[in-house]
Amino acid sequence: MAPTVERKNINLAPLKAANVPIFFIVGGPGSGKGTQCDKIVAKYGLTHLSSGDLLRDEVKSGSPRGAQLTAIMESGALVPLEVVLDLVKEAMLKAIEKGSKGFLIDGYPREVAQGQQFESEIQEAKLVLFFDVAEETLVKRLLHRAQTSGRADDNIDTIKKRLHTFVTSTAPVVDYYDSKGKLVRINAEGSVDDIFAVVVANLDKVTSKI
Numbered sequence: 001m002a003p004t005v006e007r008k009n010i011n012l013a014p015l016k017a018a019n020v021p022i023f024f025i026v027g028g029p030g031s032g033k034g035t036q037c038d039k040i041v042a043k044y045g046l047t048h049l050s051s052g053d054l055l056r057d058e059v060k061s062g063s064p065r066g067a068q069l070t071a072i073m074e075s076g077a078l079v080p081l082e083v084v085l086d087l088v089k090e091a092m093l094k095a096i097e098k099g100s101k102g103f104l105i106d107g108y109p110r111e112v113a114q115g116q117q118f119e120s121e122i123q124e125a126k127l128v129l130f131f132d133v134a135e136e137t138l139v140k141r142l143l144h145r146a147q148t149s150g151r152a153d154d155n156i157d158t159i160k161k162r163l164h165t166f167v168t169s170t171a172p173v174v175d176y177y178d179s180k181g182k183l184v185r186i187n188a189e190g191s192v193d194d195i196f197a198v199v200v201a202n203l204d205k206v207t208s209k210i
């Protein structure tokens, strides 16, 4: 039986009232989500929240659920939906207090239910950017990142499991938003700058801020 997850009572009113644009950033592990988000932040001033970073921060904080989270992440599986969603909500609220103009939610949703729950409890995403990269390239990039990342999940065994999780749980997210007409599929095999040019062309269509 799955462990019971304690939900926090989070007041979402300020976040809903702000009604700022929200973009989901989806792609396999190593597809360049973080890399492209850094560039989007620099150009558009949106707030970048990576669910993986939020989870790693939670682990570092030494909170009781930290050890459990580490084990799940090292196994390449997904952390329970409620844990991630609460962390994302809290981070969004903090950013709204500081005047955020909008959000890049990176690495989320990783399963269709995450997207549905987020959108029913918070707000609909404006667009979903999907960075499309072949598995072979993902493995190469992650093994290269492993040399400097210090991440416990950047090793070949965990990478294989994360790829499996991506195919089984996250690929349906891509189809789900495609069928809603919200998906922007970006071939992300090229150079960082070439990919960013495609990102900009798509974001410029929906945002007036340059």
Ligand SMILES: Nc1ncnc2c1ncn2[C@@H]1O[C@H](COP(=O)(O)OP(=O)(O)O)[C@@H](O)[C@H]1O
Binding pocket: 027, 028, 029, 030, 031, 032, 033, 034, 035, 036, 141, 142, 144, 145, 188, 189, 190, 191, 192, 195
């Ligand atoms: N277009 C690209 N071409 C080559 N390497 C890339 C590209 N984009 C990102 N990388 C590298 O691939 C690795 C994974 O990128 P990252 O942004 O951390 O991806 P994600 O957040 O999707 O896991 C990093 O080492 C990064 O420097």
Ligand SMILES: Nc1ncnc2c1ncn2[C@H]1C[C@H](O)[C@@H](COP(=O)(O)OP(=O)(O)O)O1
Binding pocket: 027, 028, 029, 030, 031, 033, 034, 050, 051, 052, 053, 055, 073, 076, 077, 078, 079, 080, 081, 084, 106, 107, 108, 109, 110, 114, 153, 162
């Ligand atoms: N939205 C989410 N739901 C469940 N687990 C998540 C999650 N986001 C991250 N995790 C967990 C499982 C992932 O394998 C791990 C690392 O995530 P990440 O930092 O986003 O990886 P990457 O940037 O390589 O795609 O954290």
Ligand SMILES: [Mg+2]
Binding pocket: 033, 034, 050, 052, 107
């Ligand atoms: Mg990342």
